[in-house]
Amino acid sequence: MNKAITVPLEVSFDPSKHLAHTHPSKVYAMKELGYSDTRGVSPIGVSEPFPLFSTEAIMRMREEVLSDKVFAKHKYSSDLAQCQLRGYAADCAPFVYDAWKSPETLAIISKIAGVDLVPAMDFEIGHVNVSVNSEEEKNKALTAAMEKARRQSDEGVAGCAWEDDDPIVDWHTDSYPFVCVTMLSDCQDMVGGETALRKADGEIVKVRGPQMGSAVILQGRYIEHKALRALGTTERISMVTSFRPRASAIKDDTVLTTVRPISDLGELYHQFAEYRFEILEDRLREATRFMRDQKRANRAFNTKALKSFIRDQIDFLEHMDKEVVEDDKVIKGVIDDSHLVSEDLKLQRSRKRAFVAVD
Numbered sequence: 001m002n003k004a005i006t007v008p009l010e011v012s013f014d015p016s017k018h019l020a021h022t023h024p025s026k027v028y029a030m031k032e033l034g035y036s037d038t039r040g041v042s043p044i045g046v047s048e049p050f051p052l053f054s055t056e057a058i059m060r061m062r063e064e065v066l067s068d069k070v071f072a073k074h075k076y077s078s079d080l081a082q083c084q085l086r087g088y089a090a091d092c093a094p095f096v097y098d099a100w101k102s103p104e105t106l107a108i109i110s111k112i113a114g115v116d117l118v119p120a121m122d123f124e125i126g127h128v129n130v131s132v133n134s135e136e137e138k139n140k141a142l143t144a145a146m147e148k149a150r151r152q153s154d155e156g157v158a159g160c161a162w163e164d165d166d167p168i169v170d171w172h173t174d175s176y177p178f179v180c181v182t183m184l185s186d187c188q189d190m191v192g193g194e195t196a197l198r199k200a201d202g203e204i205v206k207v208r209g210p211q212m213g214s215a216v217i218l219q220g221r222y223i224e225h226k227a228l229r230a231l232g233t234t235e236r237i238s239m240v241t242s243f244r245p246r247a248s249a250i251k252d253d254t255v256l257t258t259v260r261p262i263s264d265l266g267e268l269y270h271q272f273a274e275y276r277f278e279i280l281e282d283r284l285r286e287a288t289r290f291m292r293d294q295k296r297a298n299r300a301f302n303t304k305a306l307k308s309f310i311r312d313q314i315d316f317l318e319h320m321d322k323e324v325v326e327d328d329k330v331i332k333g334v335i336d337d338s339h340l341v342s343e344d345l346k347l348q349r350s351r352k353r354a355f356v357a358v359d
Helices: 055-065 068-074 094-101 103-113 135-154 265-296 303-323 343-358
Strands: 027-029 044-047 117-119 127-132 169-172 178-183 195-198 204-207 214-218 225-227 235-245
Touching: 044 103, 044 195, 055 094, 055 235, 094 103, 103 117, 103 178, 103 214, 195 214, 265 303
Parallel strands: none
Antiparallel strands: 027 044, 044 214, 117 235, 127 235, 169 225, 178 214, 178 235, 195 204, 195 225
16 A cells, blocks of 8 residues: 655645546436435435546545554544544545535536435544555465455356455445545556446446546445455555435434444544534524514414424434434444345344354
């Protein structure tokens, strides 16, 4: 993994220089995947990879992300991934922070997603997954995969040149409505690395992995997906920024399932409560304005509508209460199985935990 500094430290994010955006060649609607337009927060499901950031921007991001300060203060490990960097942007990475807060970046993301989006919270800006292999490990894995493909071909087994039986993460849904996955590594020689999506009828669709500086946008809270393993490279560093709708009137069913055990709970809960309370504040203010205007116009009071609004806000708060789990009940690094779809994987993980406990 190369930590060499290639961009001067004083470089700040400049959208005119650091955005290299080209619209994706294809954007899949939720209906194309067999889902209703109302299943999520947008009629758009997923994009093909598209160029987003310039090479200079990626090098600056790598410099910040791979700094000793970030690894010392913001590195997390879980039973799903050995190295994740989270919650560092506001503290240690001004370029990364400004890149994802930029109105120009948000306009690009929102246009592709089909809904006006903002980062879910500052803590989720620039989440990084780091996977590093030695040259020997890379070659060994690639050789094994190619041998398997040759053997299947000899046996007349249909399929792609290499099918992944060992995904990085099995079928699951995300915590946040939308994610933008940006590649920070050179993937020119990479084999695999796609994102597999499950359509409503069970059919599997694969979206190719992004190249360095490119990104994929996915409505991951509402579409079952899994990350397929990548071979042929010594490193794979991807940046995942999560998004939610800007408008307070749009539903927000964010969950914290996959992020609680790999977060500073105090910071995560503070930011979660802060933006949710702001949504509630906006809704109450708008409801008050509407009632006042109706009264001034001598309209009859709508008791049924008021009770429905109150019920919706109670549900909103009850959802929050469910997601804010007491600190002593959260096991650091252990992701529970509620985000998984595969019953087989749930059973495997349960057996693994039992074995570790006995050992």
